[in-house]
Amino acid sequence: MLNLEQLQGAVAVAKQQFALILKKYPNLIPKKVHIPQIPYLVIALPGEQIWIDCSPRDILNKIPAMVIDSSAKTKGLALLTRIKILERQAKADADVKQLMNEFEQLVAQLQYDGKYQVEIRFKYLAYEQIWELQVDDLIDRNLTPQGKANIRIVLGTLARFVPDQKAG
Numbered sequence: 001m002l003n004l005e006q007l008q009g010a011v012a013v014a015k016q017q018f019a020l021i022l023k024k025y026p027n028l029i030p031k032k033v034h035i036p037q038i039p040y041l042v043i044a045l046p047g048e049q050i051w052i053d054c055s056p057r058d059i060l061n062k063i064p065a066m067v068i069d070s071s072a073k074t075k076g077l078a079l080l081t082r083i084k085i086l087e088r089q090a091k092a093d094a095d096v097k098q099l100m101n102e103f104e105q106l107v108a109q110l111q112y113d114g115k116y117q118v119e120i121r122f123k124y125l126a127y128e129q130i131w132e133l134q135v136d137d138l139i140d141r142n143l144t145p146q147g148k149a150n151i152r153i154v155l156g157t158l159a160r161f162v163p164d165q166k167a168g
Contacts, residue, residue: 011052
């Protein structure tokens with residue numbers, strides 16, 4: 001279980017490791033493309049993923065299973081439902097703002113599942129580099145499927161990246 005501060009710390013450490021990967025494997029980013037197709041990080045488990053920089057609101061909306069069941073999660077989900085309804089109906093901004101303030105106060109009580117994984121997603125497939133990366137020490141080789149039929153690269157679990165608590 002991770003609190004918000006630990007989650008944010010884990011994300012920061014994972015992003016540092018990702019920067020090392022991009023430096024070590026520059027061909028993961030194509031040179032002759034008008035729009036950069038830079039690989040990016042997600043937090044994922046099979047069937048679920050979210051962009052690594054998503055807010056607690058987005059996490060609770062898009063992959064609520066990542067948030068540990070608690071009264072704070074239940075209240076947070078209820079608040080988000082009420083906010084969505086008011087936003088759809090274009091109701092009073094003051095009401096939405098008050099509910100958002102309540103949600104923001106609740107965020108510190110939420111706990112996150114540390115078994116979710118930090119994974120790289122590719123817009124451009126530099127297969128040779130991806131295959132080299134599969135066996136690199138910068139990634140979790142136990143969680144990353146090995147072989148040329150696979151392009152899934154797992155850096156590790158969120159729990160692994162928590163500063164001062166890298167086991168788990």
